[in-house]
Amino acid sequence: MTELTCKVLIIGGGPGGYVAGIRAGQLGLDTIVVDAEALGGTCLNVGCIPSKAIIHAADEFEKAMHFANSSALGISAGKPKLDLTKTVAWKDGIVKRLTTGVGGLLKKNKVKTIKGWATFADGKTVDVKTADDVTRIRAENIIIATGSVPVELPFMKFGGAVISSTGALALDAPPKNFAIVGAGYIGLELGIAFAKFGSKVTVVEAMDRILPTYDAELTKPVAKRLKDLGVTVILGAKAKGLSKDGKSLEIEQNGKTEVIPADKVLVTVGRKPLTEGWGREKLALDMDGRHLKINDRCETSMRGVFAIGDVTGEPMLAHRAMAQGEMVAEIIAGHNRRWDKVAIPAICFTDPEIVSAGLSPDEAKAAGYAIKSAIFPFAANGRAMTMEAEDGFVRAVAREDNHLILGLQAVGRGASELSAAFGLALEMGARLEDIAGTIHAHPTQGEALQEAALRTLGHAFHI
Amino acid sequence: MGVHVIKLPDVGEGVAEAELVEWMVGPGDNVMEDQVLAAVMTDKATVEIPSPVIGKVTWLGAKIGEVVAVGSPIIKLDVDGAGNAKDDGAALVKEPKAEKKPAPAPKAEPKPEPTPRPAAKAAAPATTGAPRKEGDKPIASPAVRKRASDAGVDLRRVTGTGPAGRITHEDLDGYFENGSGAAAGRGRAADTSVKEIQIIGLRRKIAEKMAISRSRIPDIVYVDEVDVTSLEDLRAKLNTERIPDQAKLTILPFLMRAMAKAIADQPQINSLFDDEAGIVRQYGGVHIGVAAQTDGGLVVPVVRHVEARGLWDCAAEVARLADAAKKGTATRDELSGSTITITSLGALGGIVTTPVINHPEVAIVGVNKMQVRPHWDGASFVPRRMMNLSCAFDHRIVDGWNAAVFVQRVKTLLENPAMIFI
Numbered sequence: 001m002t003e004l005t006c007k008v009l010i011i012g013g014g015p016g017g018y019v020a021g022i023r024a025g026q027l028g029l030d031t032i033v034v035d036a037e038a039l040g041g042t043c044l045n046v047g048c049i050p051s052k053a054i055i056h057a058a059d060e061f062e063k064a065m066h067f068a069n070s071s072a073l074g075i076s077a078g079k080p081k082l083d084l085t086k087t088v089a090w091k092d093g094i095v096k097r098l099t100t101g102v103g104g105l106l107k108k109n110k111v112k113t114i115k116g117w118a119t120f121a122d123g124k125t126v127d128v129k130t131a132d133d134v135t136r137i138r139a140e141n142i143i144i145a146t147g148s149v150p151v152e153l154p155f156m157k158f159g160g161a162v163i164s165s166t167g168a169l170a171l172d173a174p175p176k177n178f179a180i181v182g183a184g185y186i187g188l189e190l191g192i193a194f195a196k197f198g199s200k201v202t203v204v205e206a207m208d209r210i211l212p213t214y215d216a217e218l219t220k221p222v223a224k225r226l227k228d229l230g231v232t233v234i235l236g237a238k239a240k241g242l243s244k245d246g247k248s249l250e251i252e253q254n255g256k257t258e259v260i261p262a263d264k265v266l267v268t269v270g271r272k273p274l275t276e277g278w279g280r281e282k283l284a285l286d287m288d289g290r291h292l293k294i295n296d297r298c299e300t301s302m303r304g305v306f307a308i309g310d311v312t313g314e315p316m317l318a319h320r321a322m323a324q325g326e327m328v329a330e331i332i333a334g335h336n337r338r339w340d341k342v343a344i345p346a347i348c349f350t351d352p353e354i355v356s357a358g359l360s361p362d363e364a365k366a367a368g369y370a371i372k373s374a375i376f377p378f379a380a381n382g383r384a385m386t387m388e389a390e391d392g393f394v395r396a397v398a399r400e401d402n403h404l405i406l407g408l409q410a411v412g413r414g415a416s417e418l419s420a421a422f423g424l425a426l427e428m429g430a431r432l433e434d435i436a437g438t439i440h441a442h443p444t445q446g447e448a449l450q451e452a453a454l455r456t457l458g459h460a461f462h463i
Numbered sequence: 464m465g466v467h468v469i470k471l472p473d474v475g476e477g478v479a480e481a482e483l484v485e486w487m488v489g490p491g492d493n494v495m496e497d498q499v500l501a502a503v504m505t506d507k508a509t510v511e512i513p514s515p516v517i518g519k520v521t522w523l524g525a526k527i528g529e530v531v532a533v534g535s536p537i538i539k540l541d542v543d544g545a546g547n548a549k550d551d552g553a554a555l556v557k558e559p560k561a562e563k564k565p566a567p568a569p570k571a572e573p574k575p576e577p578t579p580r581p582a583a584k585a586a587a588p589a590t591t592g593a594p595r596k597e598g599d600k601p602i603a604s605p606a607v608r609k610r611a612s613d614a615g616v617d618l619r620r621v622t623g624t625g626p627a628g629r630i631t632h633e634d635l636d637g638y639f640e641n642g643s644g645a646a647a648g649r650g651r652a653a654d655t656s657v658k659e660i661q662i663i664g665l666r667r668k669i670a671e672k673m674a675i676s677r678s679r680i681p682d683i684v685y686v687d688e689v690d691v692t693s694l695e696d697l698r699a700k701l702n703t704e705r706i707p708d709q710a711k712l713t714i715l716p717f718l719m720r721a722m723a724k725a726i727a728d729q730p731q732i733n734s735l736f737d738d739e740a741g742i743v744r745q746y747g748g749v750h751i752g753v754a755a756q757t758d759g760g761l762v763v764p765v766v767r768h769v770e771a772r773g774l775w776d777c778a779a780e781v782a783r784l785a786d787a788a789k790k791g792t793a794t795r796d797e798l799s800g801s802t803i804t805i806t807s808l809g810a811l812g813g814i815v816t817t818p819v820i821n822h823p824e825v826a827i828v829g830v831n832k833m834q835v836r837p838h839w840d841g842a843s844f845v846p847r848r849m850m851n852l853s854c855a856f857d858h859r860i861v862d863g864w865n866a867a868v869f870v871q872r873v874k875t876l877l878e879n880p881a882m883i884f885i
Contacts, residue, residue, distance in 0.1 A: 334653040336612045402627035404602060429602035429629040 002135045006032045008332055009126060009139035011118045011278065014041020016309030016321030017145035018102050023329035025109025032137060033106060034128050036117040040099040041147050042310075043318040046166040049098060051189055053091035054169055055349055058193035065196075072388075082197055085172045120279030123302050141304050141332045144292065145325065146278055148271040148310035153181070155241045162242065162265050165190060171264070174199045179249040179262035181239040183210040185348040187268035188222065192351050195229045202232040202260050204239055204251050211348060215360045217375075218411045221391045222350045229351075234260075239267075273311040288313065296339040298328045306331075320344045343407075343426040345419040352392045353415045357422035358407030361397050370400040372432075376452040378412045380463045383443040389413035394448040396432065396456045403432040403457070414445060421449055432457050465546025467516050469538045471531050474503060474510040474795075480532045481505045483525045484664040488538075492520045500538055503531065504664050508795030518542035528663035603630040610635060665760045676822040679738060683858045684817050685866050687874055691833060692848045694880045701774075709775050714830070714850075715753065716777035718805065720883050721876035722828065723749045723769045726803070729869050733802050735823040736860050743825075743860055752801030752821055753781055755788045763821060764788045765801040774884075805830065816853045825860045828873070829853035 008024045010017045013035030024031040038045055064080035106113055114137075116130035126142065128135040150164040158164050163171075168190050174197040180187045183205035195201040203210070203226075210226070210233060211219045226233055237253035242265065249262045273291040286293040286301035291313035298306045306328045309321030323344075327337045345357035361373045375393040378384035384392075392412025398405050408422035425435055435453035440446050454460040474481055481503035488500050494514045501512045518540030525531045540546075601618035603611070607630055611618050621638045623630035662670055691714070698712050705711070726733045726749050734745040749770045752763040764784035769777060787793040804821040807830035818829040831851035838847040852873065856866040876883050 334655050336615055336653055338612060340608050340612070399627070404627040428604045429625070429627065431626045433626070 002133055003138070004032065004135060005138045006030045006112075007139065008032070008141050008143065008329070009137050010034065010143045010145055010325075011126065012041060012145035012147055012309070012311075013037075013039040013102070013113065014145060014147050014309060014321065015043045015318035016147075016325040017041065017143065018106060018325075019322040020143050020145065020308065020325030020329045021106050021111040021113075022109050023326045024332065025106065025111040027329060027333040029329070029333055031111045032139070033111055033113045034116060034118045034126070034137070035113070036115065038099045039102040039106070039113065040095075041145075044098050044102065045095055046169060048318055050091050050095055050169045051165070051186075051193075052349060053094055054087065055189060055193045057087045057091075058196035059351070062196035082174070084174060084197065088170055088172070091169070118278055120282050123283055123305055126279075141306065143325070143328055144278075144300070144305065144307040144311055145309045145321065146274040146311045147321075148273050148316055150268070151270045151272050153239065153267055153269060156181075156239065156265070156267060158267070161246055161263065162267060165266070165268055168194075168264075168266050175262075175264040176200060177261045177263050178202070178266065179204065179260050179264070180266045180268065181249070182268040182270070183207075183233065183235075184213070184268060184270065185211060185350070187266065188226075188350045189348065190266060190268070191231055192226065192229060195226075195231045196351075200230070202234065202249075202262070204234050204237050204249070204260070206236070206238050208236050210235070211350075211354070213346075214348065214354055214356060215362060215409075217395070218354050218356065218360075218409055221352050221411045222348075222354065224391065225351050234258075239265075271310065271316055273313060273316075275311060297331055297337065298324050298339070315344055315346060317344060317346060341427070342429075343423055345423050347416045347419055349416060352389070352412045354409075354411045355415050355419045355422065356407070356409040357419060358405065358426045359397055360407055360409060361395075364397050364406045369406060371397055371406065372400050372403070372456050373397045374452060374455040374460075376448045376455050376460060376463065378445065378448055380451075381443075381445060381448045383445050383447070384412065386443070387413065387445075389445070394418065394452040396435070396449075396452040398432045398456055405430050405432065405435070405453075408449070408452075410448070412445065412448075418446060418449060421446060465542055465544055466521070467518055467540045467542040467546040468536045469500070469512070469514065469540070470536050471503065471533050472512065473533050474505050478505045478533065480530050481510070482530050482664060482667070483527055483537070484509065486523060486527065488520050490520050490523060494518060494520060494540065504668065505795060508793070508798050509664075509791065510795070512537070514540070516540060516542050528661055528667075599628075601630055602628055607632055607635060614639070665762070669760050672822060673819055676819050680820050680822065681858045682817075682820055682855045683861070683863055683866055684853060684855045685863075685870050686815050686851055686853045687870055688836075688849050688851050689874045689877050690838065690847050691850045691877055694877055695833075695848050697880050705775075710778040710782040712774070712778050713781070714833070715781055715805065715807070716774050717877065717880060717883060718828070718830065718873070719751050719766065719769050719777050719781075720774055721873045722751065722803065722805075724876055724883060725869055725872040727770070728872065729865060731865070732826045732856075732861060732869050734825055734860070735802060736825050736857060737823060738859070746802045748802070750800055750802045752804040752824075753784065754804060754806040754821075755785050757789050757791070759791070762788045762793065762798055763801060763804060764793050764797050765799065767800070803827070808832075814851060818853060818855045820855050820857055825857035826866075826869070827855050829855070 007030040010021050010033045013033050017033055018039055021031055021033040043049060061080060061082055064077060067075050067077040068079045070076055103113060114128050114130060114135060116128040118126050118128045121127050124138055126137050128137060152158055156162050165186050174194050178194050178199040178201045180191045180201060180203045183203045187203060188210060191201045191203050209216060210223055234253060237251045240250040240252050243250050243259060249260045249265050251258050251260060275292065284302055292300055292307040292311050294300055294307050294312045298308050300307050308324035308328055310316040323341060327339065330337050343358045345355060348354040359367060361371060364371045373396060375395040377393040379390040384390050389412060392415060394410040397407035405425050408425060410418050432453045435450060436457055440450040451460045451462060455463065471481060483501060484504045485502040488494055494500065496517050497513050499511045500514050502509050503512060520538060521541050522539035524537040531537055602623060603618055608618065618630055621630050621634055624634050625631045694717055702712050730745050733749055734743050736743050748768045750765050750767045751769050752765045754761060754763050766777060766780045784793065784797060787797065801821065803824055804827045806818045806827060808816060812832045814831060816829045816831065818827040820827045831853060833848055833850040835846050836849040837844040852870060854870050
C-alpha cells in the first residue's frame with residue numbers, strides 16, 4: 001500500500017472536482033484529484049459535451065435533409081447519408097481532446113491526479129484502489145465531488161434494448177423506432193437529435209406536459225417543433241416495461257395499456273446523486289433527502305469535509321459545480337467565501353433551445369414580488385428572420401417598484417448563448433433601464449433582450 | 464568635463480567585499496565634496512562612502528543588498544575637468560553644454576498629492592440609516608460582493624445608493640470610512656497577504672552568523688541561579704556614593720569582572736575556535752562582547768581587555784559603547800574582536816534562555832531577570848534577590864565539567880562580591 005498525504009483531496013474529477021483542483025493548485029495548496037474514470041466526469045465524457053456533439057451532427061444532417069427537398073433558400077442538394085459510427089468517433093475525438101486538456105491543466109497547476117476508486121476509511125483518510133495497488137491518502141481537507149448517475153427504473157433495468165443517455169451517445173445506428181421514457185431535458189435533447197437522424201421517436205411522460213421544470217410558456221415552441229419533427233409525445237402516461245418479445249414498450253395511460261414499438265428504449269427519468277459505494281456509511285455525513293447536506297460554504301456536517309456538484313442536489317449543473325469548486329478551494333486557502341450567487345442559468349439544448357436565469361414570472365410572484373414582465377418575440381427580430389429562426393422569444397421579469405431584474409428567459413434557436421448576458425445582468429443587479437440603455441448590436445438575436453427590457457418598461461421599438 | 468569613477472575603497476583590514484546597504488544619492492543628483500554617497504556594510508560595521516569631488520551622479524553600480532568587491536566601480540560622477548576615467552572621451556564631446564544647464568530641481572520637491580476620489584466622501588453618510596427592507600437580499604455586483612467578503616463585511620448591513628438600492632464600491636468605501644468596517648461583519652477576515660522583505664544589511668549578517676553558529680556548534684547549555692542580594696546591596700551603595708561623572712553601575716560590570724577572574728583560572732573558555740583550521744586560539748586579553756539591541760537589529764560592541772579594567776572603567780566603557788551602537792556610530796573596531804559574549808534579556812523577564820554562541824567564540828553568558836524569590840535558609844523562607852545565568856559552551860572545546868566549573872565560579876564570585884575585588 002502506498003501512502004500519501006496532502007492538503008486537499010478531491011474525490012471526483014468532473015467539472016466541480018477538476019475546477020476545485022485547478023483553483024487549489026493556483027492557490028498553492030498541495031492537491032490530489034482522484035477519479036476512477038477519465039477526467040471530466042459526466043459532463044465531458046457522457047453528458048454535456050458529447051450530447052452537444054451529437055445534437056450538432058443531427059442539426060447538420062437535418063439541414064442537409066432539408067436541402068434534399070426544395071428549400072425556401074433556393075438551395076437543393078442530394079439526399080444525405082448518415083454513418084453514425086463515424087459521428088460517434090468524431091464525438092469521441094472531441095471528448096478525448098477535452099479530457100486530456102483537463103489533465104494538462106491540472107498538471108500545469110501542480111495537482112496530482114490518481115486514477116482509481118476512492119473509498120473513505122475515515123473522515124481524513126481515503127483508500128484509492130488503483131489498477132495494481134491501493135493508495136492510502138490522508139488529507140487535511142476532502143472535497144466530495146462524486147457527481148450523479150442516471151436513475152434506473154426497477155422494472156426496466158439498463159441493458160439490452162433499455163439504454164441510458166450514455167448508451168444513446170454510443171449507438172452505431174439510429175434506432176428505427178426509438179421510445180424515450182421521460183420528457184425532461186435529456187430525453188428531449190436526445191429525442192430531437194434522433195428524430196433528425198431519422199428515428200421514429202415516441203416520448204412518454206408521466207406529467208401532463210413536457211419539460212416540467214420549465215414554465216409552460218417557454219416550452220410551447222419546443223412542443224410545436226416536436227410535432228413538426230414527427231415526434232410523438234404521450235403525456236400523463238407511465239412506462240410499464242418492455243413487452244415479452246422485447247420489441248416494444250408497454251405504457252399505461254388513463255388506465256389503458258398501450259404498446260409502442262421500440263427497437264431501443266431510452267430511460268431518462270432523472271439523475272440521482274452518487275452517495276453510495278464510496279464509504280459514506282463510515283462517515284457522519286448528514287443527508288438532505290437524496291443528496292448530501294451542505295451549508296452556504298459547501299461544508300458538510302463533518303469538519304474538513306466539503307461537498308460540491310451533483311452529489312449536493314439540484315440544480316445538477318456543471319457550472320454550478322464549477323463555481324462551488326472554485327469557492328471551496330478558496331475557503332480552504334483561507335479566503336472568506338460564501339455562496340452568494342444570484343442566478344445559476346439553466347439551458348435546455350432542445351430545438352429550439354431554452355435558457356432560463358433567475359426567477360420566472362410565477363416563481364417571482366410566489367416569492368412575494370410585485371412584478372413587471374414582458375416577452376419580445378423573435379418573429380419581430382430581423383436577425384432571427386434571416387436565420388429562419390423566428391420561433392421563440394426573450395422574456396424579462398423585474399420588480400415593479402424598482403425595476404430590478406429578477407429573471408430572464410428565452411426560447412429560440414441559438415438562445416443558449418444569451419445565457420451570458422442574462423447571468424451578467426442578474427449578477428450585476430441590473431435594472432430594466434440598464435439593459436434598455438445598453439446598445440445591443442444590430443442585427444443580432446441579442447437585440448431581443450434589449451427589446452424585452454424596453455417592452456417591460458412599456459416602450460419597445462419593434463412591436 | 465569628464466567622468467569621475469568612484470570605486471569601493473578598502474573599508475577594513477582583510478575585507479574583500481562589502482554589501483551596499485544604502486544609496487544617499489540617485490542619478491541626476493548634484494553632490495558636493497565630502498557628501499556621503501552610499502553606505503556599505505562589512506562584517507558588522509557600516510561604512511559611509513564620501514565623495515572626493517564635486518559633480519553630478521550619472522550611474523550607480525550596485526543595487527541595495529548587492530555585495531560589491533573592493534575596488535569595483537560603484538558610482539560615476541560628471542565633473543568639471545578631466546575626471547579620472549580614461550575611456551569616456553565620447554561622453555566628453557557629446558555633452559559639452561550639459562554643465563551650463565541650471566541644476567535640476569531639488570529632489571525634495573514634493574509630488575502633488577493624488578486627488579482623493581470625491582465619490583467616497585459623498586457616499587460616506589450613506590451607511591447610516593435603515594438597512595433595506597427586511598428579507599430583501601442585498602444587491603451588489605460580484606466584485607463588490609467579493610470585496611465585502613474579503614473584508615468580512617456582511618452586505619446586509621450596507622446601505623446601497625445605486626439604482627434599485629444596489630450597493631456600489633463607493634457605498635462600501637463609505638461603510639469602511641465610517642468605522643463600521645471589518646469588525647461589524649460576519650467575522651474576522653482572513654489576511655492572506657504575504658509581504659516579501661529582502662534580508663539585507665545587518666539583518667543578513669545576523670542571519671548568517673546565527674546560522675553558522677547553530678549549524679556548526681554542538682552547544683551545551685548550563686543554567687544556575689545566583690543569589691545576588693549582597694551584590695545588589697553593594698551596587699546600590701556604590702551608586703549612591705559615586706562621583707557625578709561616573710557612569711551608573713549596572714550588574715554588567717560586576718559580571719564582567721567576575722568572568723575575567725574565572726577566565727584567569729580557565730583560559731580555554733576565552734578562546735576562538737577556528738574549526739576549519741582545527742586551531743583554538745586562546746586569548747590572554749578578555750574582550751567581552753555585550754549584545755545590544757538597536758533599531759537595526761542585534762549588534763555586539765566589545766569591551767576590550769576587561770582583565771585590565773576596573774569596575775568603574777568597565778561601566779563607563781559599556782555605557783559609551785551601548786550609546787554608540789544605538790546611535791549607529793560604533794566603529795568596525797568597536798563592533799568586532801570579542802573573545803566571549805554576554806547577552807542579557809534581563810529587563811524583559813524570562814527564566815532561561817538558550818543563547819546562541821557568537822561564532823567562533825566558545826562561550827556565551829546569558830543574564831536572566833533578577834527577581835525576589837523565597838529562599839530556604841535552614842529555618843525559614845527568606846526573600847532573596849535571585850538571578851539566573853543561562854550559559855552556552857561549544858562542547859567540542861569545553862567539556863561539560865569545565866562549563867559547570869566556570870559557571871559555579873562566576874556564581875561564587877557574584878554571591879560573594881568582595882572576592883571579585885581580591
